Amino acid sequence: xxxxxxxxxxGSVSDDIRxxxxxxxxxxxxxxxxxxxxxxxxxxxxxxGDVAGxxxxxxxxxxxxxxxxxxxxxxxxxxxxLERPVEIRRFDVLPGDVVEKAAREARSADTFVALRPDGxxxxxxxxxxxxxxSGRHIYxxxxxxxxxxxxxxxxxxxxxxxxxxxxxxxxxxxxxQASEVTVVVVTDHPIAEEEATTGxxxxxxxxxxxxxxxxxxxxxxxxxxxxxLIAEAERRxxxxxVLGGYSHSRLRERLLGGVTYDLLHExxxxxxxxx
Numbered sequence: 001x002x003x004x005x006x007x008x009x010x011g012s013v014s015d016d017i018r019x020x021x022x023x024x025x026x027x028x029x030x031x032x033x034x035x036x037x038x039x040x041x042x043x044x045x046x047x048x049g050d051v052a053g054x055x056x057x058x059x060x061x062x063x064x065x066x067x068x069x070x071x072x073x074x075x076x077x078x079x080x081x082l083e084r085p086v087e088i089r090r091f092d093v094l095p096g097d098v099v100e101k102a103a104r105e106a107r108s109a110d111t112f113v114a115l116r117p118d119g120x121x122x123x124x125x126x127x128x129x130x131x132x133x134s135g136r137h138i139y140x141x142x143x144x145x146x147x148x149x150x151x152x153x154x155x156x157x158x159x160x161x162x163x164x165x166x167x168x169x170x171x172x173x174x175x176x177q178a179s180e181v182t183v184v185v186v187t188d189h190p191i192a193e194e195e196a197t198t199g200x201x202x203x204x205x206x207x208x209x210x211x212x213x214x215x216x217x218x219x220x221x222x223x224x225x226x227x228x229l230i231a232e233a234e235r236r237x238x239x240x241x242v243l244g245g246y247s248h249s250r251l252r253e254r255l256l257g258g259v260t261y262d263l264l265h266e267x268x269x270x271x272x273x274x275x
Contacts, residue, residue: 002025003110004109005029007036008113015075021139021270032086034086034109038098040098043095100133102130103129103133111138116270131273131275136274142270151177154181155236155240156182163244166244166274167242167273169274176211180236181211182215183203185216234268240269
């Protein structure tokens with residue numbers, strides 16, 4: 001069950017979108033909610049005998065902490081409006097420590113809620129850090145507008161990999177609330193006979209958990225797999241996509257592999273991802 005929901009909060013207007021998702025998840029699962037607020041501190045100036053520079057850095061640090069106090073008070077008030085057991089975890093951290101701290105804190109939650117990356121480098125690093133470093137799943141909400149949060153129709157992207165299996169296991173509490181679950185297997189060529197049963201094992205596993213799911217194979221039709229998954233989710237009017245998060249260490253400039261990257265940046269509905 002989803003008993004502990006953690007949500008990334010920063011005091012911006014985007015908190016409205018994240019908290020709307022959290023409110024529905026917490027209501028459905030009667031969850032405790034933890035707001036994670038990582039208050040950024042300025043980088044210290046190099047110590048080279050410049051006393052004035054050191055004093056300026058100290059003043060900037062104090063201003064950052066005071067600003068953090070005000071934001072923390074605001075966030076505490078907003079969390080109380082959820083009418084659930086809540087707490088706020090506030091840490092004053094240097095910019096380089098944000099990702100590691102977020103991943104470490106997410107390990108003590110059942111689900112971590114954040115916005116889907118929209119091209120902002122820092123946010124993308126945060127998502128990557130939690131996805132690959134927490135051992136938990138991450139629930140990503142589109143940031144363009146407040147989406148309708150529902151788990152009625154769920155699409156599972158399946159390829160039989162370890163990452164897909166991890167995402168499937170992490171999504172079970174959500175799947176058990178769905179009225180329609182579809183396991184989708186995408187191939188980039190006509191389906192061979194030995195591939196026709198790909199996904200049947202996932203269907204049987206879900207059946208053992210009391211979840212009635214349908215299996216659907218589709219060809220990529222010369223389109224990217226991520227694009228086909230998004231089109232299929234839209235066709236079926238799905239409100240959640242479940243998939244594994246894949247990393248390609250050789251691509252230093254893009255830690256997230258093709259399908260993962262495409263869905264992270266283009267999916268019109270929330271994503272549940274695990275690695």
